[in-house]
Amino acid sequence: MKTLIKNVKIAKSGAMYHTMMIPGIIFLLIFSYIPMFGIIMAFQDYVPAKGIFCSNFVGLKHFMYMISLPDIAQIVKNTLIIAVGKILIGTFMAIAFSILLNEISKKFLKKTVQTIVYMPHFLSWVVLAAVVVNMFNLDGTINQILVSFGLDKINFMGSNRWFRPLIVGTDVWKEFGYNSVVYLAAITAIDPGLHEAAAIDGASWWRRVINITIPGMLPIILLMAAMSLTSILSAGFDQIYNLYTPMVYETGDVLDTYVYRIGLVGRQYSFATAVGLFKSVIGMILMLTANGLAKKYTDRKIF
C-alpha cells in the first residue's frame, strides 16, 4: 500500500515525465547543441589541422564571397521556387487527401489507402531517383505513353522547363501521405455534433467542408505552415542531388547542392558553414515572424 502511494506521488510530481525526456535532451545536446560551436568556422579561414580554436578569424569574408558569386541570385531563386512550390502544393495535397480520406467509412479500406500513400516516405531518394529516372527519361514509361498518343518525346531529366515541376511533383507524391497524418488527427478532433447540426440545417457536404472542417483544422494548418518556413532555403538535397545534371543547373541547382559542390568537394569548409549559417538565420527569422502572426490570429503558438 505504501509503495502504491509513493508511486502515485512520483507520477503526480511529473518526475516520470521529466525522466522520459532525458534521452531526447541528450540527443539534442550531442547532435544539435555541441555542433553549434562549429558555427565559429564561418568566421574563420578554417584549417582542419588547426581546428576551430586555432584557425584565423576573417570576419564576414565568406559571407561577402557568397554574395559576390555570380550565380548566387540564380541559386537562391531556384531554392525559393522549389521550396515554396513544395510547401504550398504539398500542404494543399495533404489537406485535401486527409479530408477525402476521412469520408471513407470502411475502416479496412481507409487503412489500406493510408498505408499505400505512406509508403514512399520511407524510401530514400537514392532508391526513388532510379525509379523517377526510369519513368521520366527519354525512353521512359511517360515518354512511351506520350508517343503512343502521337505526341513528341520530352526530355524531362534534361529540360530546364520541366525539371522544377518534376522535383516538386515527385516530392509531393512522396510526402503527402505522411504529412496528412497530422491533418487527419485534426479532423477527428472536430466535434461531430457540429456536422450533425449542419446536416440537419441542410448544408451540403461541400458547405460542411468549407465551414466546419477547414476552420476546425486552421490552427494546425497555420502551425504546420509556420514550421515548414524554417526549411524555406532547403529545397531537398538528397532528391535534387540524385536527379540533377549540369544540364539543369540553371533551374535545379539549389543552395544545398551548390554548397556541397563548392564546399565539401572543393574542401572550402568555412564557406560551406557560412552558407549553412545564412540559411539557418533566414529560416529562424521567418519562423519567428510566422510564430508571431500565428499567435496574433489564431491564439496558438509554437513556443
Added chain:
Amino acid sequence: MNNNSIVKRITVLMLISIMSFSLVACNDKDSSKVKESTQIVENAHGKYTEEITYTLGRLTVQNSKLPEGDTYENNAYTRFVKEKLNAVCVDAFEANGEDYDRQVSLAISSGDLPDMMRVGDKNILDELVENDLIADLTEVYDNYGSDYLKSIYDSYDGRALDTAMYDGKLMALPGTNVDSAPSEVWIRQDWLDKLDIIIDEDGNGCITIEELEMVAKTFREKDPGNSGNPVGIPLAYWLNSNDYGGSNHCMTGIANAFGAYPKLWLQDEGGNIYYGSTTKETKEALGVVKKWYQEGILDPQFGTRTWDDITALLINGQSGIVFGAWHIPDWLLNNIRAMDNNAVFSAYVIEDENGKANVFHNNASNGFIVVRKGYEYPELAIKIANIFYDEFANSKTLATDAPEVAKYHVDAVDGAARPFNIEINKYTSLLDDYSDIRRGVNGEIPVEEARTVESRVIIGNVTKYLKDYENSNVTDWAKYHSRMKGVALIEKLTNEGTFNWVNPVFWGTTDTMKTNWANLEKLEEEMFIKIIIGAAPLDDFDTFVNDWNKQGGAQIIKEIQETLK
C-alpha cells in the same frame, strides 16, 4: 516545463561549453612526435618481430574479380604482406570513384586519417602538407627504397617525385603515370564486318572525323546490335578529361584532332599561358559535336546520362563506339564481351587534317600514397611498395614463392586489391612490356624472358585467345584487345612518327583556383552542354571565354605565369 529545469538546462550547456573550451588550448602541440619505433629493421625487406597493423584508405573498383571469400582487407596481397612483413592490414574506409574523394575529404576535415591512404588530387596533397598532417618520407625512401624502385622514379628524370616534393622533402609516394596517349576510339569490328564498312583505308591506324561520323550514322540506321533503340555515340556530360586514363566516354579524342586540349594549361610560342578549354580550336570541336547532336549522331539523351548509363548502352548493343585509353578492354569493354560472345573491337585514333595524331603528355604522377604524421612505422609504406612494384614485378619464381598472388595475376584480379591502388612503372614500361608480349606471342623469345610477371601472364592469355578466339574466355579476350590492339596502335603510331606531342605546363592549384575553380568548372560544363544540345548558339562560346576570364580565369593565368618563372 517549469523555470527550474530551464535554468538547469542552461547551466548544463554552459558547463559543457566551458569544458570543451578548456579542453582545447591553443598551443602548437607537436603532433609529429613519433614514438621511437621499438623495432629497428636494418634491411629493406625485413620482417617486424612483433605483429603491427596499418589502417588504409582504399580506392576500390566496381568489379574487382576478387575470388569468393576474399575481401579488400583480406586477400592474397594483404596476406602476403602479413607473411612477409608481419604487418596486418585494416581498412579504415573503402570507396569507389568520387565517393572515395569524399571519404578522404571527410577524413581530413575530421582530422582522423588512416595510417596510409591514396590521395588522388594534388590539391588534397597540398592541403595535407599545409596542415602538417602527413609524414615526411624523404629518409625512409632513401633508406628503405629498393634500387629498382628508385630506378623507376629516376626514369622520369625527377618529374614524378617532384610532384610530391615540398621544400625539398618527399611528402608522399607518387604513383607514376606513363603516357597513355591517345584517347582511342574503339569501334565494334564485328558490326563493321556485318555492314561491310571499311575504314582507315591507308592503314595508318587513324580515321578522320568524317569516317567516324559515317560509322556512327550507319550504326544508328542499321542497328547492327539489334537493340531496337540505337543511339549513335554516347558521351559523358563532363565531356573532357585532362588525363587519357580517365578519358573514356569523353570527347578528348575529337578535340585533339582539332588541335584543342580542353582542361589543360598550355603555353603558346610567346610563352603565354592559356587554358585549353577557351581556345577557338575547342570551339570548333564543340561545333562538330553540336552538329552531331542535331543530326542524331550523338546520343539524344546526352547530358543526362551517367557513366553507368553509357556503359549500359554499350552492353545492350545500342552503341558500338567508345572513346577511351588503351586499357579499357580490361575493365570496361570486357563487360560487353561477357554479354555478347561475338563482340570484337578495333582501336583507332582520330587524325587531324594533316593525318597526324595530336596528343598531350600526361601528368607524370597519378595518385599519391601518404602516411599519417605520427604513424610509428612510416617505412612500412616503402616496404610495401618494394614488394609490389619491385619484387612482384621482377620475380621469376612468383608461382612458387606466392602461388596465391600468381593466381590473382592469371585470374586478372583488379590491382585495387593491392594495399596501394597506384602504379609505379618505368617511363618506357608501356612499350617495353608490349615488345616483350609481341615477341613472346610470335615465338621470338621464350615466355620466361619477358621482363615482368604480368607480361608473361598476358603472353599466355593472348596465345590462348589466338588459338581459339571463338570460345575464348573474357579475360583472354580483354588482354588480347588491350595489348594487341590498344598498345599495338600506340607502338605503331610512335614508330611511324604519327604523334604530335603537346606538353601541358601546369598541374597544380593556385590560390584563386582554390576559391573560384568549382565555379569556373560549373561555368564550363554548363556552357558546353548548352552549346551542344542547341540551348545556346555556338557563338556564345565567346561569351563564355569572357565570363571565364572575368570570374577568375585571367587571375589564375597570372598566378600560373608567376609560379613558372
